[in-house]
Amino acid sequence: MQLAAKREYWLISGLLFFFFFSWSSSYSLFSIWLHRVIGLNGTETGFIFAANAIAALLVQPFYGALQDRLGLSKKLLVWIGILLCAAAPFAIHVYAGLLAQNVVLGALVGAAFLALAMLAGVGVIESYTERLSRHAGFEFGTTRMWGSLGWASATGAVGVVFNINPDITFYMSSAAGIVFLLILSRLDLSRLNQPAAQAGMAARPVQLNDLGKLLVLPRFWAFSLYLTGVCGIYMIYEQQFPVYFSSFFPTPEEGTRAYGYLNSSQVLVEAVLMLFAPWVVSRTGAKYGLILAGGIMFVRILGSGLATQAWTIATCKMLHALEVPLLLVSIFKYISLNFDSRLSASIYLVGFQFAQQLTAMLLSPLVGYGYDRFGFANVYVLMAALVGACLLLSWTLLRKDPARGTSQDGPGDSPELPAISQSALRYEP
Template sequence: MSKSIKNYWLLSGAFFTFFLCWSFSFSLFPIWLNQYIGLSGELTGTIFSCNAIAGLFVMPCYGYLQDKLGLRKHLLLFIGVMLIAVGPFFIFVYSPLLLSHFYLGALLGGVFFAVVFGAGIGALESYVEKVARSQYFEFGRARMWGSLGWASATFFAGYLFNKGPDINFWLASLSACVFMLLIFLLEPLNEENSISTVPCSSQRKLDLKLVSGLLLMRKFWAFVIFVMGVTCIYSVYDQQFAVYYSSMFSDQQKGNAMYGYLNSMQVFLEAGCMFFAPFLVNKIGAKNGLILSGFIMALRIIGSGLADDIVMLSIMKLLHAVELPIMLVAVFKYITNTFDTRLSATLYIVGFQFSSQITASGLSIYAGIMYDKLGFSTSYLILGGIVFIFTLISFILLSSDKPSI
């Protein structure tokens, strides 16, 4: 087996186990906060805001560090160690603190989750994208296994939650052990042997001056506007959707289980779409891929506000399976087509994830207040309208690119 094929399967497995860990921990996180800890919508929004704010401090560090490390895996090994601690943290630290000292627990949890998941996923995705470019395989094909991992865990998470939430947390740590082993076995190419898409005339060592130069680029801020007005709303919308969905069932435990099954179905469909997304984005171009995903997102959120039964609400949820693969593939292709590829991790983690987090950190609390006072339906109509407007603005501001085929 060639090194490229071996690395593809190891990184695909890393995605699978990372998302297993993440899903066991967070797919029912809002339900856990609402039903197990007993938090209101506003306090749940505070939790998500703390998670987002903490990510603001960690993400830029991860982005710059990963670009400096290149194809070296030191940062991923550190993330693997932290992932293994997820189960004990939830059970012995986070849960007791939320019940006895809420704000201390929210703050500590925000920092821990930012290090492990919030910034960790960006580091993993940007690392795999670098290896994919150097070893000639599509990032989307490896990322597909992450969706399968999330779906596999979510399928059982609702049932296991009803048996006891701690089961999911222990399974998260077990998944993390496998992740750590896969990263340890990884054999990436040496940096000097990798394929670079940066013209030789522009080659120079990555430094803070080169990174800070992004702040003077109109193209960078156009990309940030898209992220802050479109992608961050999707994360805010999803934060308490599980609470809304399960509340539509007369039996709370049935609602929890059904949401787990629906989420699992959505992510299995997402994995299939992730396989085909590179074909579509290569055909229509990265900018058009971003715009298309934005309009699908607006339709999904507004449709959730208009849905008046479980079937329609479920269909709106499943649209996420189409939207996310297109957006994720388009984001990386837009970055590599528009900016210096040596900054790909910085651009993805700071330009995409950090910008999303900085907006979500403020919006999460207000969204929680809206859910409590206006209800979920009205709140979704407002959020969906914001996404629609910013997608139209981004159509004008984002740089055009030629399709790959």
């Protein structure tokens, strides 16, 4: 790796680390914060998550189209960094008070902030990293690993400090946002704006009709079905999982502390496995990488519904470390092989993030009511059945990888394989 590329690798890795550190500090125990600090029940918590999903649903297509037009410009990342810095004052002095006084108003205001800063912001920084890795010459998987490490570092600390004072978690989030902006100020991409570097970039800028053509492709909707019916339901399962996990312990404080340690351990394992995921996906192909990740999701949801002891529910949680690396690598590889690479941010934000939020918007209140009425375990078994059905359907509808040397026609020019798919085809330990 050249010296300039090495510098860009470490700076973008730092951005990922502190973005995920900030997000985890505010959000990893979000459902517990709503239950214990604000005093909401399962139905109200489901409503909060639905509001978050609607807001993210509205923001993600805008963010995706904007980032595709901006290319490697840092303007959108600066905006996200400023919002991360505001996490503590917003959560402590605005959001908590609004939720206590009026759940609906608090949900609307909070959803707008969370979507702009984190829930839609994560797709921006991940797609930006993939785009930069393509042009700077490093692997997405090894860079994204630092995001997992950032989440793990924050979660381990949050599980402890939450029992001391929940406000500390939001101060951690803002502090990480400040570091995020400082690192971003050091990221100089001027060499990638030179004519020689521009030759490897898109032949023409993204136009609105390119996005319109994307929406009429059957393979885009087949991909979205997988992301909605499998990943979307799995995301809803994740929303209030910390509350269910904590119920396996004698006191809520013990459960919160244990969840912090477990989540931190899970994400550390996830970070290590991120290094090996390209090697696995290069052998399974993008389609079967997605199916394998979906199978792990199915097993985890069903196992959680059948679990009767703390160690069994903890084992189910650790399966998440296997699923995330496979899912991320398979998604970007599937996008690169089946769609125009100029639209990578739009496809990732609309196809992946948007699809998940759409499912959450529609089902979170219903699932929250089910938790209150029927219990977590029964609802988890039903959710596992839905995921299993969608997984079988996706097995039929998703496209296999094209033969090497050929490419799928997308809206516009033939796609150039981004760095993530190249690393999946040429993995070196």
